[in-house]
Amino acid sequence: MKRIARALVCFAALWGAPAIGKSPDPAKPPAAAANSASAPKATPAPASNASGNAAPKPAAPAAPPEAPIGPDLDKSSAALKDIGASLEKSELTDADLQALRQRLDPIAASAAAAIDKLTPRLAAIQSGLDQLGPKPADDAAPESPAVTADRDDQQKTFNETQELLKRARLIAVQTEQTSAIITAKRRALFTRSLFERAQSITSPSLWQAVWNEAPDYFRAARQEFLNWIGNINSQLDGQRKQMFWGSLALIVAFYAPLAALARRFYTRSKSVADPSRFLKILGVWWIFLKIALPSVAAIYVVRLLFDTFDLTNDRLQPFFTAVTGGVLRVAFMAGLARGIFAPTRPKWRLPNFGNVLSDKIVRLAIAVAVIVSLTRILEALNDLIGASLAFSVALRSLGVLLAAITLAIGLWGIGSEAEQDECLGPQVNEHRDWFSLARVLCWAVAITDFAAVLSGYASFGSFVVDQLVWVAGIGCILFMSTMLIDELTATSFQPNTRIGLRLTISFGFHPNSIELIGALIAGAMRLALFTFAAFLILAPWGLQSSDVPLDFRAAFFGFKIGDVTVSLSSVAIAAGVFSLAYAIIHSVQRWIESSLLPRTTLDDGLRNSITTSLGYLGFLVALSLSLSYLGLSLEKLAILAGALSVGIGFGLQSIVNNFVSGLIILWERAVRVGDWIVVGSDQGYVRRINIRSTEIETFDRAQVIIPNSNLVSGIVKNLVRNDRTGRLVIPLTVSGGADPGKVREVLIAVAKSHDLVLKIPAPQILFTSMSASALSFDLAVFVADVENLTRVRSDLHFEIFKRFQEEKFFASAPAAPQKVLITGVQIEPSPQADEAGPGPRNAANG
Template sequence: MSMISGLDRAFRRCGGAALFALALLLPLTVLAQPADPASPRARLDSIRGELTQIEASLTNPNVSDDELQRQRLRLQPLLDQLRLLTDEQVPRTEQARLRLEQLGAKPDANAPPETPDVARERDTRTKSFAEADETLKIGRATLLQAEQLQSSIGDLRRDRFAKALFAAGPSILNPEVWSTTLTAFPADLRASQFIFGDWLSVFTTALFSPRGVLVALSFLGAIALYVARARYMPRLTARLARSVDSSDRHMLYVALIRVVARTAPPALASWLIYAALNTAGLLPPRIQPVILAIVFGLALIAFVQALVDALFAPGEPQRRLASVMESTAKTVTWMASSLVIVMAIGKVFEAWLQAIAAGLTLSIIVRGVFATIFAVILIVGLYRLRDNQEIEQEACLGPYVPVDGASLGPVRILGWVVGVAVLLSLLLGYVVLATFLTEQVIWLGILAAVFVLLMQLIELGISSQLTGEGRLALTLRAGIGLRAATLQKIAVVLSGALKIVLIVVTVMLALAPWGLESTDFLTSLRAAFFGFQVGGVTVSLSSIVVAIMLFALGLAATRSLQGWLEGKFLPTTSLDTGLRNSITTAAGYVGYAAAAAVGFSSLGLSLERLTLVASALSVGIGFGLQSVVSNFVSGLILLWERPIRVGDQVLVGDAEGIVKRINVRSTEIETFDRSSVIVPNSNLVSGVVRNRVRSDRTGRVLISISVPRTLNPTEVRAMLLDAGEAHGDVLKKPPPNVLFKKLGTATMDFDLICVVGEVDIVGRVTSDLNYVIHRRLSELEVPPPGAELTVRGLEGVEHSLGEIAAAVSKEVGRRAKPASGRVSVKRSGPAPEVEEEPEEAPASPGARTEPAASGGKDESKD
């Protein structure tokens, strides 16, 4: 027992000592532990180390472009991590600050001291806030360093590109260049024979080996593809030509089918041969660029020819997508095919010179010769595209024929500039610049053709698929339950978004060969939108020009958005005209503000500086621009409250008309005599305005008539009601109504009251009803009988007048008788009749004439 107790005491002593040693070593082990690798500070320190390595690599003056590109790719994920880290650290810092502020201010020396718990909590929260704030500040500084490194890499690459592009060398007209080339040409020829002869011998030997079977099959497959293209392409063309559908959408689909059918076989055949040679190991490093240039050239030639044929369709105007004449279509097709063939052959020769390690002078001559041929073909084609006087006069005769000079004017001017620039560059020794310009002509031409095809595909394809009677539209309407109007809105929005994406991608692809990459573009946009700036404001001519250009682009984009809303999207909705105008105007305000913000951001003007400027100008605005600001605010009130809308019929003072437009400062009212009245917005808000269509747009037709008392008032009322109900524009609810307004001594007054659906048609309906009512009243009124006047006691006077008339008629007939006969005038009929009587002897002097008792006939007595 004593032994056990002794061991227990010894163990306790050792255990106590061990615990004491462990307590002493525990803080040291804690201090020796590394920081958590997942903590923001550890991630930040790791990123800073990589940025230091990238920055050290840029100090090397002989760094290559490939190394710069590699460092750029290495830097991009670091930038994304830094932006994510700072975004995560901002709310953490804000939370730490709020927790610290919850404890209140630290008491001063005269105040009672804090309790130990509060003091301990204050120290903990102060330390947390300091750490979070320090991490945030270091993160922002590191992000700035990374963005500066990205800008430095981009500047270095563009500087190297500019130096290489504008490097001056000897001109192709320099005799020393030709003499040096002729001297070194035999050696270059021997090198070509050695390299290509050796490759041909290896290739010939490989044909009789198992590898040759693969190569032979690839060549047979390529030949089969070309034969199929030559055989089935005419059949496809004839089949498409027999189609009766002549819509724009069908023509676009035919063009796309022809592009694929004409491009796919040559491209696939070229790739098949290249893949077979590469798989068989028959492409040594020096031969591979030459074969690759041949393969790429054949595919490029087929693609460009297919694009030009799809757009211009020489000889087939019925499927031509570009609105040009036949002569222009043939010239453009010839020019594009010739240019791409020259460039493809030139690339093959450049690869050959690289393979044999030819001298500089031979490379200059080869590039210069092909660039000269390219420029000559371009100039000749542009010269053939001119519009002479005969063509313009012929276009003015008969139906309208578009002359290509106006539509192709900018393209022709740019082509002339490029052609002359290529020739001048060759003469001055800038061979690299000349070659680069020739490549850009082909590249921009391909981009333009593809852009036109894709733009038409977006415009016609999406609308036809979503708004037509196609399978997709029917599925969406029947399966999902979308209405046709909703699908039309979706089609408009989707096509607009795709067009914007297409324009941005096309611009970036066009600028890519000049050294501008997508990351540069996105960085610029980020700096413009978020107002990133370094130090103070730096104002220069370039920044002002960029600001003006950005502001102009913003205005153009805003106008395009307003036109799209007003012309395409809003008409598909059921909104009234006034609300459409309010939405369009509000979009314009937002767009103008965004354009101004982007312009000021490019100048480096932050919101604080703009606030100071606005506060300095507040006094001037209060006195000098008071009316302008008042009208502007009134315009916003009109757009928001909408007491007056576009299309309303209003009366302001003595002016009455239709509201046509609500602008920033004033409102335009068109009166009924086609004149415009400009009313300040403040007058409409603070003044008295009579709006005839405020609640609805129904109109009231009032026709007042007066009829004689002889008519039956019930029949008049029925006639008026029937005329109002028979008109198609008169509403059935409420129905027309007739009021018996007044009963006079000789007349009765009635009012016909009708309601029409639109106030604009009140005048036309009133006119139509007046015509109908006038015709119906004419049928109701009985015409009065004619008055007769009888006078008695004048029979003797009537008899005497008859005898006098008969005697006068007899005397006139006797004097007018010709020598061959006698003419008598009879008045018994409605018109006098003249007849000839046979010749008889003249009457004796004793003869006399007596009137007949009836007074209606003349008789002669002997």
């Protein structure tokens, strides 16, 4: 593959320059003007009057009168009519439509400028008319002729300005309508050419026609380039001819050694044990540039050589453009693949792949780029020599089939190697398995190309494989750019770096806000890169920057429901627009959540509210863009919402209630992420507030899902709503014979000895109840963090039990003697009882 790439580079060096027309020489200024500009002007001496005072300064020249707007509007209207007449022609190519579209830009700018000028002018005239008031009635006192004349003049000016403003607005509307017509025609032409069916590659008649035409094809190609070389020699005299061919030979001779020297300069060293991510991405960019730039430089030098000798050829321009594009495609893809995957430098490799897998990916990328470039060059050659349709279809089908086979062979078994191949480089944490997704997309492209070639849709298959290479290149450059921006801002915007010190000293920024500034700059640059990449990805589909906001229409076939065209292709493209827009917004949301908000002083609950709200907003924006592609405006959506209001009122009432309750929770912030709440019999920490429900993690690590409506309409106990201070009450019971004052002293001493018990408010001892056998107390203390309540309770229990044991507060009082009276039984006193004294007697009789 390297030899093929080098051959393409040399081929571009020989033939690529005439593809670009010679830029016209700038107009030279007149000789008189040049002489007057170069010669110093004599400054006249200031005139003095008789008294010796300096003469008064001359008055400043009056401002030039404004150019009338009417003639400009006439020109714009005539240009619009001419463009409309051109659009009526049937045989319009995409280049013709694009040229007509470019003619609309000056017209739109002129109409907008006229509206900007006329609108305040009309308002000022109306204000003057309001001051003059209406014309007095016939029976009223007459006004002065001057006022009447002023009113008439103002009214006349008002009418003229209003007419001009109406014309300007009409031209602006007509320009937008014409632009929409051109866009629709371009998309229809694109669709027609993309899905134009030709003969299948399996057709014998196709190959019979190719076999018959092949000798004439090669003969015509050879003759074309011989004529081109002959024309070059005929346009140059003897000395200029030798200088031209000698310079071209020097360029070709010096390209290979200079490219090899560039590759040897500052290679990624094997001696670096563990390069940082910043060094890695710098190495990736350097490898990419030193592989791609020599080809770009060679093409530029050859172009300069051909422009110097005035040897451009408009007829061969499309072919040389294809050659130049093919060389750049191969060079860029080789630089990107070798830079990112580093097949011989595992320690410098960005993805966590092994050597075998990385080498396969690099070879596959370069091979597909070479096949696509050769196919485009041969297609341009077919157009140059006027090859037949059969020959063009056969070459394009072979190119698509070869690309599909190369993809299939390269992807076969690549998944198992990605799992089993050993990686000698450092491990990289990956959030998503992008490699598996890319592998599935490549398989889909290979299968689609096979089916397209066999069914006769070679143009569609060629477009698909072109988009694979185009999107892969843009994706790699976007990945490298965002990573470079992140690492560069993270390294540069630190309090102790030169930029951080300059911002702190010169501009007065706080050192803690330096990282926040870097994160904001990185986010703005990432957003710009993602937007630019989206336009580049959609460019081959006919999207231009002037087409935004897009007036989407159905691209392929479909049926209409009212004013809306519905088809499978429009739905698929709308889904793609939604996915692309949501991916961009989601990436911004993730950056805000992971990079911006952690550098602020906001609490976790407010951070969650901001990121969740941005997620809802991004979803609505992406949905509106996709629906606008289908032709659903806000008015139609309002009608649809009115039709669904009955269903929402009955079937979706609970979902809408929970959604609105979720919004109330997010912005009222009565319940925040991280709060400790109690809902009924469940309590725990709020982990996430979703669109329909709130997740609570209990103390046994169980997840409890609570509908948002329950949190809004029910009773919720939030232990950390205002602050995290908590009150702990411990009930205690001691012996009835204990001294309450001593108990109080012991409990206060125990409470004050604990580190987590707050001194203010002071611990309190409450004497709650008493009896002959027991005394009850409550120990009330305050803790700074409610999460420590359980720990403090346990510690106090241990210490109280120890002290109570020492003070013998748990020793029970002697029990009083129990007297048992049995009715109807005479109990004689025992001698011991007589000695002891009178005892209880029988109370049978009362």
